[in-house]
Amino acid sequence: MSKEERKxxxxxxxxxQIIDAAERVIFSKSLEQSxxxxxxxxxxxxxGTLYLYFKNKTELYIAITQRGSDLLNSxxxxxxxxxxxxxxLELIKIMGETYLNFVRENPNYFxxxxxxxxxxxxxxxxxxxxxxxxxxxxxxxxxxxIRALQIGMQDGSVDDRYEPKELAIIIFASTRGLxxxxxxxxxxxxxxxxxxxxxxxxxxxxxxLNLLVEGMASKKELKDSGNG
Amino acid sequence: MSKEERKxxxxxxxxxQIIDAAERVIFSKSLEQSxxxxxxxxxxxxxGTLYLYFKNKTELYIAITQRGSDLLNSxxxxxxxxxxxxxxLELIKIMGETYLNFVRENPNYFxxxxxxxxxxxxxxxxxxxxxxxxxxxxxxxxxxxIRALQIGMQDGSVDDRYEPKELAIIIFASTRGLxxxxxxxxxxxxxxxxxxxxxxxxxxxxxxLNLLVEGMASKKELKDSGNG
DNA sequence: GTCACTTTCTGACTGATAGTCATTTTATTT
DNA sequence: AAATAAAATGACTATCAGTCAGAAAGTGAC
Numbered sequence: 459m460s461k462e463e464r465k466x467x468x469x470x471x472x473x474x475q476i477i478d479a480a481e482r483v484i485f486s487k488s489l490e491q492s493x494x495x496x497x498x499x500x501x502x503x504x505x506g507t508l509y510l511y512f513k514n515k516t517e518l519y520i521a522i523t524q525r526g527s528d529l530l531n532s533x534x535x536x537x538x539x540x541x542x543x544x545x546x547l548e549l550i551k552i553m554g555e556t557y558l559n560f561v562r563e564n565p566n567y568f569x570x571x572x573x574x575x576x577x578x579x580x581x582x583x584x585x586x587x588x589x590x591x592x593x594x595x596x597x598x599x600x601x602x603x604i605r606a607l608q609i610g611m612q613d614g615s616v617d618d619r620y621e622p623k624e625l626a627i628i629i630f631a632s633t634r635g636l637x638x639x640x641x642x643x644x645x646x647x648x649x650x651x652x653x654x655x656x657x658x659x660x661x662x663x664x665x666x667l668n669l670l671v672e673g674m675a676s677k678k679e680l681k682d683s684g685n686g
Numbered sequence: 687m688s689k690e691e692r693k694x695x696x697x698x699x700x701x702x703q704i705i706d707a708a709e710r711v712i713f714s715k716s717l718e719q720s721x722x723x724x725x726x727x728x729x730x731x732x733x734g735t736l737y738l739y740f741k742n743k744t745e746l747y748i749a750i751t752q753r754g755s756d757l758l759n760s761x762x763x764x765x766x767x768x769x770x771x772x773x774x775l776e777l778i779k780i781m782g783e784t785y786l787n788f789v790r791e792n793p794n795y796f797x798x799x800x801x802x803x804x805x806x807x808x809x810x811x812x813x814x815x816x817x818x819x820x821x822x823x824x825x826x827x828x829x830x831x832i833r834a835l836q837i838g839m840q841d842g843s844v845d846d847r848y849e850p851k852e853l854a855i856i857i858f859a860s861t862r863g864l865x866x867x868x869x870x871x872x873x874x875x876x877x878x879x880x881x882x883x884x885x886x887x888x889x890x891x892x893x894x895l896n897l898l899v900e901g902m903a904s905k906k907e908l909k910d911s912g913n914g
Numbered sequence: 915g916t917c918a919c920t921t922t923c924t925g926a927c928t929g930a931t932a933g934t935c936a937t938t939t940t941a942t943t944t
Numbered sequence: 945a946a947a948t949a950a951a952a953t954g955a956c957t958a959t960c961a962g963t964c965a966g967a968a969a970g971t972g973a974c
Binding site for chain 4: 504
């Protein structure tokens, strides 16, 4: 036990040492501009060793992605932990704010998320435990949101004509869009549109959440939709 | 005139011939898996020639991106052209549907859009006429949306307590989020969540638009927001 | 038609880097 | 300390973006 266990723990430490180094290097530039040799040197190892712990550069980056994903989910979990007297609708807003704050505080992890989502080589994803964990986290985050919506439908704060699953996905995806823009803008990317238009991101996000909330808040008067 | 002009036209034709070839090659695989030699061969030229027409591989891909961007904008323009009796709110919905349809019909262009937005080397963007055109198109699209909202505020279909610019950006970004998910899902990416949950994208999008519309539709009874 | 000159095109070459693997170093057991 | 196993190394290979000296094609003058 002590034997095998210690080995495994040692191995895990090395792995983390490499991920630490990779974060330092990649976050200071970008994935493309970082080489495996640089990362190895930063970790005080040689290039070959990196490949004993990670299949390739992409898997190493996905390991970083997983860290970010874990961190984000721990924040979501905190929202739901312990006792609180938030309505479902409030929970949704808080989750949105949590997400925005995460992206602002950890832009590099968000960059990693975006890269992760752009990977089209399904093969690479299926065989990676890091990727699996990321997917697992995403599923969990969605479940948090579904829970919030169900709470909201019970306490009357959320319109119960919606399907919680669907609504959760919609909120999830649209919030993602907003934060992606926020992120791009923070990187001085094309979205100086915001500057041009003198729109503050904080205010924008506030309005976005209000819009969502307004849209899904329960209404007194029911009306029939025109869809067949 | 005839002289210089013919030259320029010839050059333009070559350029398009290269972009055509690049689309065929890159769309059949992916940017990373496509080499400049392959593209050159597909175009019936040699690698060196490609570099007479495009600074580098990225610029060539941005040229493809621009095509997609132009195509999308032409579809938006069509929505606004001619006479119609849509309300502002209806125009917003139609724009959203137009966008979704574009992504479904041209997933490869959308992939290009996502890549484009991930470029963090601002230098590369500023010196490229293709990138400038993309940015220009984005601005124009946003202006279409602002116009629709202003129309809506006048005809009473859109809540005029919102700032059109802000609202336009919000709708823009959140719709982008939805379509990105649609796109990822279509690529068999992690978002088999949708399958798992038995949610159809069409229905999802419908609900998303309804949610937005509900949120921004003008309300009879005004209420004060709690924000300082 | 051929010479001089310009424009366009070519593909061998260079440099960079991801990933491999035979060899060396270090740790563990007997 | 010898034998064996595990971990680490870095020289090597393959691939590919981007370059550039020279070839080929085009243009115009006579």
